[in-house]
Amino acid sequence: MAHNRGSGRGGRNRGPNRGHGSKKQQGSGSNAAIIQQVLPSLFNHADGFLDLSNLRTKFSGSNPTDRTFVMNLTRAICDQYRNVVSISLEGNNIRTLEPWRDLCQLPMLQNISLNNNDIRSLGELQHLSKAPQVTNLLIQRNPIEPKLSLEEIMAYVSHKMTSVRTVEGQPLPPGRLNLAPGLVHKIEHKSTAASGSMNRMNNASVTAFVRTFLTAYDARNSTLASMYHEFVHFSLSTMPTLPAPASSRHAMKGASKDSHASPQARATWQAYQSPVVNHGTTNAAMGPDEALRVGRQPVLELIGQLPRSQFAGESLQVEVVLRTVSGRGPTQQKPNLVTVLVEGKYLEQPKTSMGVTRMFSRTLVLAQTASSGQFMVTNDMLRLGEYQPKVTRELARQMTEAKAAPSTANPFVTQPQPAMEEIVRQLKTATGMRTVHCRELLEASKWDVGLTSANLEEFKRTQGGKIPDHMLGPD
Secondary structure (H helix, E strand, C coil), X not given: CCCCCCCCHHHHHCHHHCCHXXXXXXXXXXXXXXXXXXHHHHEECCCCEEECCCHHHHCCCCCCCCHHHHHHHHHHHHHHCCCCCEEEXXXXXXXXXXXXXXXXXXXXXXXXXXXXCCCCXXXXXXXXXXXXXXXXEECCCCCCCCCXXXXXXXXXXXXXXXCCCEECCEECCCCCCCCCXXXXXXXXXXXXXXXXXXXXXXXXXXXXXXXXXXXXXXXXXXXXXXXXXXXXXXEEEECCCCCCCCCHHHHCCCCCCCCCCCHHHHHHHHHHHCCCCCCCCCCCCCCCHHHCEECHHHHHHHHCCCCCEEECXXXXXXXXXXXXCCCCCCCCCCCEEEEEEEEEEEEECCCCCCCCCEEEEEEEEEEECCCCCCEEXXXXXXXXXXXXXXXXXXXXXXHHCCCCCCCCCCCCCCCCCCCHHHHHHHHHHHHCXXXXXXXXXXXXXXXXXXXXXXXXXXXXXXXXXXCCHHHECCC
């Protein structure tokens, strides 16, 4: 999705490289298809363990260091396996964790094993620092430089991944460990130097630009046009697909103005489902090149069709990576490209009766002009995440506290994991439903916590906002 493929739809098939884009697209689709076939066999629903070790053998020779493959894989995981508790990435020759950063979106992820890879700097752990629930980390048998003692590794981890409680099976003491002077700089300097493609820059200026851009995007004001490059690329995907609005029968039962059955909410749903808007898919790569909106005016027209949302500025998280173009500095003739990864929440208007928010992630590629030093958006890839009703978060919290016997295939064999019976018990406690109905709901939702909660809420909406009495009570 580079910004220099051509100034229009026909530009990418000119000259000696004709057809390259379609081959790349086919490869991406092939990756996604293989992932959908293999991934279910790698996940143990009983203990939430996802075995991603030695991916070359599991995915018929796919390269676990290929960014497109990793993007498709992590997207499928985040879309379909929200109840992952433990992940093993052992034996994949991984050098950088940046392509794996989307795993931070998994709300129940507690354990990560990075053993036996090619991680050369502990600074790579910064890419996993936003995983809020991770408590156990394994990172043995990696050529980490500079050479660090276990105590230094534990000290760095305690500062960068504050939720972690054990490293290499060794418990961290309460509070942050003392770092030797200059250790953080030493580690992170090694990380940026090893990549060969990242430079220092003023992140504050980028963050300020992103805030202004998002504000203009929400308001649809004239400022937005000046912030997009003339040949900007735009794409949008949703995951999972939005549930259909409540039936008109339910709407006529006195549904409130702000409910999912309201005309405004129905229009929102229809806008997201429109083939003009919903270019991406929930379990594959972004839509094909033909689905990209190329050029400032078509992008602005497309945005005008999207439902308006209020961005919660306090939830903004921005990560900035500066990549120079052919080694040129920011003051030279050609601009640098800045990749900005944004995570946050949209408060959709109107809100549903449950007051849900919708998570989003966004990848912006900015060009910094040499003349003025100002930024322009050349690529805008918006991905709308799933709804987050309160009941989902509460049920997820309860499940992370459940305990059961560990799986022998799990490298975190000493850590408590939720088992199916415990999941059933937790759902029964949270809802009051009979065990048989809890099992039916969980099985229909493939034992996914987020999907179970979403399906339960949808079912309740069709039943007048509550669970029928015959499904409640003791067994």
